[in-house]
Structure formats: structure tokens, C-alpha cells
Amino acid sequence: MPIPIIDLFAGPGGLAEGFSSVANDNGDRVFSIKLSIEKDAAAHKTLTLRSFVRQFPLRQLPDEYYRFVEGEISLDELYQLYPEQYTEAQSEAWQATLGQTPSEEVDQRIVTSLENQNDWVLIGGPPCQAYSNAGRSRVGGINEEDHRVYLYKEYLRIIARHHPSVFVMENVEGLLSAKLNDEKIFGWILRDLADPSSVFGDHNSPGYRIYSLVKNKVTKHSDYLIKAEDFGVPQKRHRVILIGVREDILKRPDILTHSEKVGLxxxxxxxxxxxxxxxxxxxxxxxxxxxxxxxxxxxxxxxxxxxxxxxxxxxxxxxxxxxxxxxxxxxxxxxxxxxxxxxxxxxxxxxxxxxxxxxxxxxxxxxxxxxxxxxxxxxxxxxxxxxxxxxxxxxxxxxxxxxxxxxxxxxxxxxxxxxxxxxxxxxxxxxxxxxxxxxxxxxxxxxxxxxxxxxxxxxxxxxxxxxxxxxxxxxxxxxxxxxxxxxxVGNAVPPFLAYQIAEIISNIFQEDVENQNEIAMHPLLNFLLPQGRQIEIF
Structure with a gap:
């Protein structure tokens, strides 16, 4: 069964495209995008169209899709030809404004989309204008009244409430140096993400280990920075990407493999x-x-x-x-x-x-x-x-x-x-x-x-x-x-980079199952462990 994905602040779907492109040996998708949330009307329309595309097997789109691409039929005509796939796409792509849409409504959509599956992945990046160097220079720094500074808390609230197995959070490089009231924002974001219950104690959330995708051992905040050009993307795009793994999962993620730079x-x-x-x-x-x-x-x-x-x-x-x-x-x-x-x-x-x-x-x-x-x-x-x-x-x-x-x-x-x-x-x-x-x-x-x-x-x-x-x-x-x-296009995560991240995430799920099976074969080890304690195998 594919691993469910919930995509927040989805934009046109760059992260989702990477995750939905990972296939197993049979050519089937490893991940299934269950819900994509985006407030912008045009981006939501793009998300709906790409969700429609994902209702078909990988690289097996119907001829009518190419007739639409060439302008022979309209988008509405395409959807009318495949009403079942369009209905699924409408269910997945949701136009809503996180932070303004009632949290009860958001929670219900997530619960319905996950269909009682406990092992799933949360992806997305809260809006970054408040953290970007350009944005801060325009307004003379970060204003604590700017709601965008705190939109990551809606991301955090969903972690605390729904307990994903893994989350992937992306943001601009400026987040590393951003300060509010003389305190580095990135420091308290790391603390919050590692212990969501410290912010939302009523959800009884598990803890998370936060990992870098480029360093096995993190010694400074810049170790969370990914330079996309080092990983086959033809662009010098530098972004902070955090991987959070729920504390009961025994496998830590690998790091990305460097590749040759690609010229424009x-x-x-x-x-x-x-x-x-x-x-x-x-x-x-x-x-x-x-x-x-x-x-x-x-x-x-x-x-x-x-x-x-x-x-x-x-x-x-x-x-x-x-x-x-x-x-x-x-x-x-x-x-x-x-x-x-x-x-x-x-x-x-x-x-x-x-x-x-x-x-x-x-x-x-x-x-x-x-x-x-x-x-x-x-x-x-x-x-x-x-x-x-x-x-x-x-x-x-x-x-x-x-x-x-x-x-x-x-x-x-x-x-x-x-x-x-x-x-x-x-x-x-x-x-x-x-x-x-x-x-x-x-x-x-x-x-x-x-x-x-x-x-x-x-x-x-x-x-x-x-x-x-x-x-x-x-x-x-x-x-x-x-x-x-x-x-x-400018607001998106490069799908090819997201694809490489998704491969790493898929290995966490596969290898964690193997580790759990090994532990199950050793009843003496389980007997010796105090109830609720987790083993860390690194």
C-alpha cells in the first residue's frame, strides 16, 4: 500500500511531484498524495490538474491529456472525459488558507484523507516572505505582528495533533539568520519541532528527531542548508530543509548524494x-x-x-x-x-x-x-x-x-x-x-x-x-x-530535489519495518526493555 502524503502550503506541487515520482520495482508509486492544501487560486488549479494526472499510472497518461496540452480540447472537456479521476483530484487538492481556515475543518480533512493509516508523511514549507533576506530588507526587519512569522506553528500544530511518521519542512536560507526580539527564530523552531507537546500540550504528541539531509552530524545551523546545484538541479537554489522522524522509528535518514553540476x-x-x-x-x-x-x-x-x-x-x-x-x-x-x-x-x-x-x-x-x-x-x-x-x-x-x-x-x-x-x-x-x-x-x-x-x-x-x-x-x-x-514556478521546491529526498524517506519506512522485525525475533530483548522506552539504532 502506498505511503500517504499530506502536503501543506503546497504551491503548484513541487514537493508532491518529487514524492509521487518514486516507484517500486513493479513501477507502482511508493507514495500517494492524499491531500494538498494551497490558498492561491491559480496554484490550486494547477494542483488539481496535476492530481488528475496522478490518477493514472506513472508515464501512462491518456491521449486526451496531450490533446489538452496541444489546445485541441479545453481543461473542462478533459475533466468531463474522466469524471472519476477528476472527482479524486478535487478531493485531494483543497483551496484553503492555513492559519485562517478553522483548525477543526483542517483536522477533519486530514483524518478523512488518511483513512486511519498511522504511518504517513507530512510535507510542505510555511510562507517564507517574512524570513527572506529581501523581505526583511524591505520592511526593516521582522515584525512580530506579521502572521507569516508564525504560520510554521500551524504546520507544528498539525504535527502535534496528527503525529506523522516523518515530516519534511522547507524554507528560505534567510530563516537561519532571522531574529525576533534578539532571539534567533531558527533555534526555537528546532526546539518546537523536536517537542511539539511543549507548544501544544493538549495533543500528547510524541517527540521527533530532527535531521539534516547533507550532514550526518550537525554542529551548526547552516548544516541544515541544502544547495540544490550540488544535487543535479541546474540552479543555485539554497534552502533550509528539515527532516523530522518520530521518536519510535528506529532508522535515521541517509544524506543526499552529491552529483555533477548541471549547466543552464x-x-x-x-x-x-x-x-x-x-x-x-x-x-x-x-x-x-x-x-x-x-x-x-x-x-x-x-x-x-x-x-x-x-x-x-x-x-x-x-x-x-x-x-x-x-x-x-x-x-x-x-x-x-x-x-x-x-x-x-x-x-x-x-x-x-x-x-x-x-x-x-x-x-x-x-x-x-x-x-x-x-x-x-x-x-x-x-x-x-x-x-x-x-x-x-x-x-x-x-x-x-x-x-x-x-x-x-x-x-x-x-x-x-x-x-x-x-x-x-x-x-x-x-x-x-x-x-x-x-x-x-x-x-x-x-x-x-x-x-x-x-x-x-x-x-x-x-x-x-x-x-x-x-x-x-x-x-x-x-x-x-x-x-x-x-x-x-518561482515559489516551488525543485521536483527533482524533492524526488531524491523522497527516496531517502522511502528507505526509512522500508528499513524501519526490517528493524522492527529483528526486534520482534528477540523476545528477551523486549522483556528487558522498560515499557515505553525506545531503542535508537544509528
């Missing part, structure tokens, strides 16, 4: 080339006085024709100027004509079959690529993107704002904080031969930190490219508008 170009470099669009242009008028007393310029925006010919004329003019100043040869590549689409029918999307992630991304029934459509950008930003990509190609590093200033002051963005020194990497080209930088939800706002390394495309990354960086399989569909899709 090896996972997105083969995708169809597409161009950016031009959203608008602006011109300046006379100086005006800003509220803070500094001088500024008033902008007048105009819409800009975004046809290929108009785009090409502008980019050719920019490239001729920049290539000459950078003393680089002209392009040998052709400018791409299309901006892409929500579904691009193509065979040019497969990784090299020897690539470590080939099987992970691939679905041989796909006839094209989803979510591969470019954004339109401000005309002046396109010149900066082009300069940044050309500079990076020549120097193997992206330019900082000071490089723009030395090259051509007109390339500097017109922001009052441009000389503050806080945003020197405002335009970041992703290096082709290295793992990408962390994909965050900020990618939904603009693409300045996620500029494609190919100058002729002159654009930021698409949703599908961001999804590949996050290791979502190519048949993973994100619901909602494009901004919502970017937001979901």
Missing part, C-alpha cells in the same frame, strides 16, 4: 529560439522635482509596434552600435521571427539522451513545448538586455551597473537608486555553462534578473525555461495567466 545551456539551450516583443518606448521632458527633493525627469510613454519587422529594425540598430563599441564580430545567427506560444509544436526540445535529467524532463508523447512564449519589454530595456548578453558572451560575466556607466551612460536605467550601490546587478544575464541563479517569485514582475544568454533572442526567460531550471517535467502544465505561472 544543457537544459534550455536546445529549446526553440524566440524573440522578445516591444511593449512601449518613452521619452523625457523637462526636469521635475520629486517628493524626496531630488531632481528627476518626467517620462512620456508611447505604445510601440511589436511586429517582427519593427522589432528587427530596432534590434539591428542596437546591435550594430553595441557590437562596434564592444569590438565584437557581427552575429552569425539569425534573429528569430516568432515570440513563441503557449504551445509550440516542435521536435527541438529534447536534452541529449545521455544527460542526467533526460528521463526526468521527457515525455515521448509530447509533440511540442508548453509555456514557451516571450514577454514584451520596454524598448530601452531591450537595448540593456542586448548589451548585457553581448558583454557576457565576450567577458564570461554579466555587467554590473558601473560597467554600463563606463560603457555608455545612456544605458543606465532611469531610477533614483541607480547610484545607491544596492542594485549593481539589476540586469543579470544567466551564464550558459553554470547553474542558473535562484528562480524566485520576483520573476513574475520583470525579467531583469533572468536575461537569456543568447543575444539574438534579446529577452528574459520564458515560463517553460524557468520551469526547466526548477526541474518541472515538460508535461507539467501551470494554470492561470503568465504572471501567475511565473509566480508558481
Amino acid at each position: 545551456a544543457s537544459v534550455i539551450g536546445m529549446l526553440p529560439k524566440i524573440r522578445s516583443g516591444i511593449s512601449r518606448s518613452y521619452s523625457h521632458s523637462e526636469d521635475v522635482m520629486k517628493k524626496d527633493g531630488s531632481n528627476g525627469k518626467k517620462r512620456f510613454y508611447s505604445r510601440f509596434e511589436s511586429s517582427y519587422e519593427a522589432w528587427k529594425q530596432q534590434i539591428e540598430g542596437f546591435s550594430s552600435e553595441l557590437l562596434s563599441k564592444l569590438r565584437m564580430e557581427d552575429f552569425t545567427e539569425q534573429f528569430p521571427e516568432t515570440m513563441g506560444a503557449e504551445f509550440v509544436k516542435t521536435n527541438d526540445m529534447q536534452l541529449d539522451e545521455h544527460h542526467s535529467l533526460f528521463e526526468w524532463y521527457s515525455d515521448r508523447n509530447l509533440t511540442g513545448l508548453t509555456h514557451h512564449v516571450s514577454r514584451s519589454h520596454l524598448l530601452q530595456d531591450l537595448k540593456r538586455y542586448l548589451f548585457a548578453a553581448l558583454y557576457t558572451r565576450k567577458n564570461n560575466r554579466f555587467p554590473k551597473l558601473n560597467d554600463y556607466k563606463l560603457f555608455d551612460e545612456n544605458l543606465l536605467p532611469d531610477h533614483c537608486n541607480v547610484d545607491s550601490g544596492k542594485f549593481t546587478d539589476r540586469f543579470r544575464v544567466q551564464l550558459p555553462d553554470s547553474p542558473a541563479t535562484t528562480v524566485t517569485s520576483h520573476i513574475s514582475k520583470d525579467g531583469h534578473y533572468f536575461i537569456h544568454f543568447d543575444p539574438v533572442q534579446c529577452r528574459s526567460l520564458t515560463v517553460r525555461e524557468a520551469a526547466r531550471i526548477q526541474t518541472f517535467p515538460d508535461n507539467y502544465i501551470f494554470c492561470g495567466n503568465r504572471t501567475e505561472q511565473y509566480h508558481q
